[in-house]
Amino acid sequence: MKDHQIEINLATTRKEKPAFDKLEFGRTFTDHMFIMDYTEGKGWHEPRIVPYQPITLDPAATIFHYGQTVFEGLKAYLTQDEKVFLFRPNKNFERLNRSSARLCMPELDEELALEALKELIRVDRDWVPNLEGTSLYIRPFIISTEVHLGVSASLNYQFIIILSPVGAYYKEGINPVKIAVETEYVRAVKGGTGDAKTAGNYAGSLKAQEVSGKAGYSQVLWLDGKEKKYIEEVGSMNVFFKINGEIITPELNGSILQGVTRDSIIQLLKHWNLPIVERKISMDEVYQASLDGKLEEAFGTGTAAVISPIGEFSWKNEKLIVNNGQTGQLAKKLYETLTGIQNGTEEDPFGWTVEV
Structure with missing residues (x-):
């Protein structure tokens, strides 16, 4: 799986960016997203970066009925010398795998997941806000997608990463x-x-x-x-x-x-x-x-x-x-x-x- 190439399909039109001094938490999303599919017997496959878009699922997809889903939250930061830093991303992917194991979901190759995240941020780098207290919030998540109403672990999944420029989570900021x-x-x-x-x-x-x-x-x-x-x-x-x-x-x-x-x-x-x-x-x-x-x-x-x-x-x-x-x-x-x-x-x- 480490040999999988990440296919990149760039958006033909770009969104208008919000004012970075007026960001709300988790309301605005970047131009692109990462998706990878899982099929029982085949494993994880088709890692790709695509334009940010709705996802289409069958009404009988198991995520809607039995809640097999896990997620993470981490951030990217722009430094004063215009570098983009992640903070301990390996710990988030380790925890994502622990969560997956608890919910009978397939684990990810953590190295591939991190490289996919880095590539997605490179594509949407200009969305990383540059004001004090702001950052690019990262939401990786996995959902079960098998079309089946039986109560059992799904045989199909999607791993998705979306990005959102954010300000403070609480309106109080660093105030109590x-x-x-x-x-x-x-x-x-x-x-x-x-x-x-x-x-x-x-x-x-x-x-x-x-x-x-x-x-x-x-x-x-x-x-x-x-x-x-x-x-x-x-x-x-x-x-x-x-x-x-x-x-x-x-x-x-x-x-x-x-x-x-x-x-x-x-x-x-x-x-x-x-x-x-x-x-x-x-x-x-x-x-x-x-x-x-x-x-x-x-x-x-x-x-x-x-x-x-x-x-x-x-x-x-x-x-x-x-x-x-x-x-x-x-x-x-x-x-x-x-x-x-x-x-x-x-x-x-x-x-x-x-x-x-």
Whole structure:
């Protein structure tokens, strides 16, 4: 499969680009997309770059009925010297394959997937925005396409990559967001699909998100599905707490997404010799730390927002204000360092960036 040549079919007309200072997240898409097909017995075949276009599927395609789909999210950044950098893309394709394995879907050749992504970005390079805080968001995904209404793993799939120039994920930017702690609905349990990046996890989270959004909260903080006691993650982010000088993040337990940004932050904190612990942490512990004046900072980490400080939690009719609702020094330093590495203005001691 590594010998497959990527066929390139360029668009005859190009879209009008949006103003890069007015970008919304995930609303605008570039001129081209990558597609590759999978057929049982043949494997992955026909890798191609084509003009961005609707995809046509049979009404009985299994994706519509049984939800076999996985996806990823990563970004490309334009450096000051006009280079285009990807940030740890290998980790995203590794996770895509782990998600695929959980959903009985065929794994990709990660080297081919990365080369396809690089080629697609080269074709649509002028869509990479050049303003501070902007980037080219990358959405690789796989869908099941077999025409069959039996409940079984599909025999056919498509792997697709689309690109979208974006600004900040949250309207607050690097300013603190307000988070509602979810006590009624459950996102995932150990043994389920919580550690896979699959659409069903997000569909199941929408009701809680809708309720909290109407109450003025940006996101939901999920607790464990069994006891509704231990903190897991925010809807689109992993979560960290700084309590009495120690940084704590929930340990990976089979129902928490293994975030690439999460791992990067842990490595950065260790590099700085700061105390970072991965362990169970309950909402009761966070609440008590808040009462004792020991809850110094809280922030989320993820590809879309990078670092998102948390200024307030709503939990059981209580409001926990963190750091007077201000961005903490640690969150600010992490944000500036990580985005600096991503866009080439900070030294990259870890070898995380990959030039397109």
